[in-house]
Amino acid sequence: MCSIIAYLGLSPAAPIIVKGLKRMEYRGYDSVGVATFSNNQILVRKGVGKVLEVNKIAKLDELSGTVGIGHTRWATHGGVTETNAHPHPSSAGEIAIVHNGIIQNHEELKKELQQKGYMFKSQTDSEVISNLLQYHYDKVKEIKKAVLATVSELKGDYAFAAVFEDGTLAAARLHEPLIIGIGKDGYFISSDVLGFVEHTDEVIYLDNKEFVIINNSGIKVFDFDAKPVQHKITKVSKEFADAYKGDYAHFTLKEISEQPATIPNASNSTRLELDLATDFVKHAKTLYITGSGTSYNAALIAKFLFSKYAKIKIEPIISSEVQFSPNMFEQQSILIALSQSGESADVLEAVKIAKDAGAKIISIVNMMTSSLVHLSSISIGLNCGPEIGVAATKSFTSQLTVLYKIVDKICGNCIGLDLNKVSESITKILSDHSGIQEIARKLKDISDIYVLGRGIHYPIASEASLKLKELTYIHAEGLPGGELKHGPLALMDSNTYVIMINPNDSTYSDTLTSAQEIKARGAKIIGISDKPSDVYDYWVEIPQVDESVYPIIEIVPVQLLAYYAALEKDTDPDYPRNLAKSVTVK
Numbered sequence: 001m002c003s004i005i006a007y008l009g010l011s012p013a014a015p016i017i018v019k020g021l022k023r024m025e026y027r028g029y030d031s032v033g034v035a036t037f038s039n040n041q042i043l044v045r046k047g048v049g050k051v052l053e054v055n056k057i058a059k060l061d062e063l064s065g066t067v068g069i070g071h072t073r074w075a076t077h078g079g080v081t082e083t084n085a086h087p088h089p090s091s092a093g094e095i096a097i098v099h100n101g102i103i104q105n106h107e108e109l110k111k112e113l114q115q116k117g118y119m120f121k122s123q124t125d126s127e128v129i130s131n132l133l134q135y136h137y138d139k140v141k142e143i144k145k146a147v148l149a150t151v152s153e154l155k156g157d158y159a160f161a162a163v164f165e166d167g168t169l170a171a172a173r174l175h176e177p178l179i180i181g182i183g184k185d186g187y188f189i190s191s192d193v194l195g196f197v198e199h200t201d202e203v204i205y206l207d208n209k210e211f212v213i214i215n216n217s218g219i220k221v222f223d224f225d226a227k228p229v230q231h232k233i234t235k236v237s238k239e240f241a242d243a244y245k246g247d248y249a250h251f252t253l254k255e256i257s258e259q260p261a262t263i264p265n266a267s268n269s270t271r272l273e274l275d276l277a278t279d280f281v282k283h284a285k286t287l288y289i290t291g292s293g294t295s296y297n298a299a300l301i302a303k304f305l306f307s308k309y310a311k312i313k314i315e316p317i318i319s320s321e322v323q324f325s326p327n328m329f330e331q332q333s334i335l336i337a338l339s340q341s342g343e344s345a346d347v348l349e350a351v352k353i354a355k356d357a358g359a360k361i362i363s364i365v366n367m368m369t370s371s372l373v374h375l376s377s378i379s380i381g382l383n384c385g386p387e388i389g390v391a392a393t394k395s396f397t398s399q400l401t402v403l404y405k406i407v408d409k410i411c412g413n414c415i416g417l418d419l420n421k422v423s424e425s426i427t428k429i430l431s432d433h434s435g436i437q438e439i440a441r442k443l444k445d446i447s448d449i450y451v452l453g454r455g456i457h458y459p460i461a462s463e464a465s466l467k468l469k470e471l472t473y474i475h476a477e478g479l480p481g482g483e484l485k486h487g488p489l490a491l492m493d494s495n496t497y498v499i500m501i502n503p504n505d506s507t508y509s510d511t512l513t514s515a516q517e518i519k520a521r522g523a524k525i526i527g528i529s530d531k532p533s534d535v536y537d538y539w540v541e542i543p544q545v546d547e548s549v550y551p552i553i554e555i556v557p558v559q560l561l562a563y564y565a566a567l568e569k570d571t572d573p574d575y576p577r578n579l580a581k582s583v584t585v586k
């Protein structure tokens, strides 16, 4: 989703900003722009496309000045056009802003400002911020007062950074992240630590309803009541610096390959929280689990684990659907929120609804500095390092691992979870990609693929189909095996491929029967199993493991298949079209 970066210091700002934007590309975007302050004026350059493409044409990094702001935009209000790209200058051109989030009352504000003579060029909600700042600045001639007056009028969720014609930077946040970096020769403001981590690991996390003013005499933070705020400088983990592809062609492949190491690491830095969470869950009156996308698929797996091993009922609910189920939560309800980023707006909204009803929140999250962590009673870290590829891979298996750990604790170690064995099995799957690459070549020209699984393997089938959709743009659908004859069988013919998630457990023979029924209609069968069968046109072998942990390992070959099929189709596996890594708008 959109990214913000700003810099004020001794070095030329534009190259630093462009590099920062490049680093945050993984968040997903469609246009890019930079504004700098130079020779008492604000210069703006922007365009549609990837950072390097736009930079080649618009020479963003050649803008002069040592103060500037930059942005990658993921369109919400207004189409993908150069005019709608950020930064947006005020109509007088004395202030320019970049913005993440949504200004809900932009239409009213725009009308009022237009009546006062301020002009608008774009169709965005964001442009009201620059003109509103300009309006207040014209009145009070003081940046702090202008920012305060502006935030008191804006409604919605936002983070914005502004550069003023005197070379001052200002930035404010309301429910959207904003982080300040304190470098040796300059200050940074960004929506993501990755935007500046190569320059400094010393940061200040702005709290909600705070703003910062940075100029050559230093940095000042205030809350929305104008009170000065003192923040401690924290050091971000050096792991952020690992967010490079290394020898891998893509982040997605790197992250798939890291799973033998990330799985045993899940929750290790938050052992105490794991114990506490287990206790909370045991004493919950009613128990819910929520997430979006991949995280929701992990929530579905939890339903099976909790009922089978812990004998506890847990209700999974898609985060964006929570608002339509009023009165779901009560005092002593527990909501487990799953999120890699901890910033998905749908998840945060679900959590707020649950909290308002008196529920307690346990979050299972990778970004321990995220908004979700701030909203939770207990947060358990996935601890799997930055995940840059838009399609979640290692965070999914880490989420499963944490859920297994909780369940295993509750049932007195009845699963006997052996993460080293799980990790060894995944290493085996990853040791030879050739078979999967061969199947990927077959998928190049197909338009539909189905993934079938029964019981706990059905959510894995859904996750597998999500990976295929995201990475290859092939229509993919996860099916519960038993439902085949209730409709989907009508779709099976010789143009169809079906992946069977079929480990040798209690679901095995029923799933094999489904495979035969599908094969009889001419479809091609890809079997993911530890047991070979003649019914499979392609057999992807997985190691035999304890029945309970098949779900953690069986998703890995499909992650690889989706990755290689994306290469065959010439799509970008790290940055699928139209998608964003962390969807911070509803």
Ligand code: G6P
Residues within 6 Å of the ligand: 292, 293, 294, 295, 338, 339, 340, 341, 342, 343, 344, 347, 390, 391, 392, 579, 580, 581, 582, 583
């Ligand atoms: C976006 C991403 C998905 C991800 C989902 C939830 O839609 O494209 O890959 O699964 O958000 O993200 P979260 O960070 O909350 O787990």
